[in-house]
Amino acid sequence: MTRPLSVAIAGLGTVGGGVLMMLRDNADIIAARAGRPIAVTAVSARDRNKDRGVPTAGLRWYDDPVALAADPAVDVVVELIGGSEGVALALAEATFAAGKALVTANKALLAVHGAALAASAEERGVALAFEAAVAGGIPVIKALREGLAGNHVSAVAGILNGTCNYILTQMRERGREFAEVLADAQKLGYAEADPSFDIDGIDAAHKLAILAALAFGRPVAFDQVHVEGIRRISAVDIAFANELGYRIKLLGIARQTEAGIEARVHPCMVPQTVPIARVDGVFNAVVAEGDFVGRVMLQGRGAGAGPTASAIVADLIDIARNRFTPVWGASASELSTAPSVPMSSHVGPYYMRLMVVDRPGVIADVTAVLRDLGISLESMLQRGRSPGEAVPVVLVTHETKESAMREAVERIGRLPTVMEEPTLIRIETE
Known part of the structure; x- marks a missing residue:
């Protein structure tokens, strides 16, 4: 039998537990599609005794997540720590230094350090896989980088944050104000205790920076994304939008123009007749425009243990098959140098x-x-x-x-x- 792919996971929260469960419950079909078994052999998590709903006995435990990269028995590291700096960045750098593949769901890490990390992965000939970093279980990374590889993509846009979409949906359906709906979303677990990362548009901007890099074959440029959130949207605006034939959505939009690339995240009024206007609740959606394929729309759950684990396991299957493409779709020397277009234009x-x-x-x-x-x-x-x-x-x-x-x-x-x-x-x- 072909040797199993040995996986280390840094972070055993909701998503990490979901990956363990999926690899266990769907082991047969995963092995068939990967060409060999995929086995988690090492982990790093804060609490060794926490019940995660899936057995962890027999796994090698590391108190220092960065040490996972140096484990000689590990083939690929899955980073589920989060954040653009600190331990997550150190682990990514150590993984590439050790000549190993990295799978991550960390959009902040990629948005801020994606260019440098991609260069490290390319230099060592290893995979940097991140399907789970944007839109959860929706295979938008693979769609842009592989499915639409023969197209000139002129635009990519979408609902990239389920928390904001839920809040705006509830405001419209119930006629309630932003602060009331946000409080309910926090009670239901759809919004964090400190929701600023979501409602101020930062989360969506991280994801848009990644999508724009893939769509236009350009190094990721988070600092060039215009960002606004939904704090100032009121029930009055929702009602007027409906009267005018629109719905309000927080959208991330990136377009290739004659002057360069515009990338922006902000509330938009979209006609009630367009498909993205009818994507409600915690769902995400991404629309891409290709010169030969036309308009393509992908929709699904953008977060949660199941959808995110699904994307991570898909990346692991590709790595097990030794299938991987350059991080931004082309080698560093072939990437576009198109300038960013300021929002004022x-x-x-x-x-x-x-x-x-x-x-x-x-x-x-x-x-x-x-x-x-x-x-x-x-x-x-x-x-x-x-x-x-x-x-x-x-x-x-x-x-x-x-x-x-x-x-x-x-x-x-x-x-x-x-x-x-x-x-x-x-x-x-x-």
């Missing part, structure tokens, strides 16, 4: 909501600012009258440059009749 339609004092002349003052900045209105909504009180006014623009809209928000926000900072949401029509 973005052009598109916008939704702007104002809370203004209901009195004569207010709208004239607002439209004067828009006129001076060359911003054309497509429509305006105002519901009801309340003289002397604050009322919402919604403006929808034709295609406009981002820099002009930012200036408009600043100027309009300074008007004495505008009661709070205007809310600005970009509209994506495709």
Whole structure:
């Protein structure tokens, strides 16, 4: 019999336990597809006595996760520690230094250090596999890097954070405010005690940086991703979006343009008729545009023990078969040097909501600012009258440059009749 692939796992939390369970429960089919058995032989975890629902007796335990890389009996290391620095980075570097393959679910590590780690893996001729780092069990990495390898990809976009998608879905379906839904999401375990990583868009931006690198064959560039979260989205905005025929989603969007590559994460209004508008709850979805394949959409659960373990085991099967491609789809010398396009250059339609004092002349003052900045209105909504009180006014623009809209928000926000900072949401029509 062919020698089993010997695996070490750093981190036996929910996902690590899921990997152990999947390798045990599906051992026969995994061995058949891998061409040999895959066996976890060494682990590192904080608590040796914790019941993880799967036997751990007989495994070699290491208190120092980095020591896993030096174990001579280990073929591949699975890193499930998380974080872009510290132990996770040290383990990745040690694994490559030892000439071994690395499988990781760590999007932060790849977004921040992906270029250097890819160079190390390429130099030593070993795999750096990360299907689990983006969109959980959805095979989006393989789709972009292999399935669409013959295409020029012009755009990749998606719902990349299930926590935000759940919150926005609940706000729409129940008419509740952001803070209330967030509290419920924390009680249900969909949001962390400190949810900032999710709701401020950082998690989605890490994933988008990885997808953009794969889609456009360029080194990962997290620091070039424009990032906004969903804290300022209100029930009022959700209701107006519905009235206008849109749904609000936190999207990660990367596009190849004549000027270079734009990469941005922010709330968007998308038409209710497009498929991604109907991806609700904790689900993720990724859409890619290829010149020959056209539009492809993948949808599924983006997190959790089962989906993430599924992606990790898929990577292990590829490594067992000695199947792996360059990290970003091409060798370092063949990667694109396309520049990043600043967010200020973005052009598109916008939704702007104002809370203004209901009195004569207010709208004239607002439209004067828009006129001076060359911003054309497509429509305006105002519901009801309340003289002397604050009322919402919604403006929808034709295609406009981002820099002009930012200036408009600043100027309009300074008007004495505008009661709070205007809310600005970009509209994506495709």
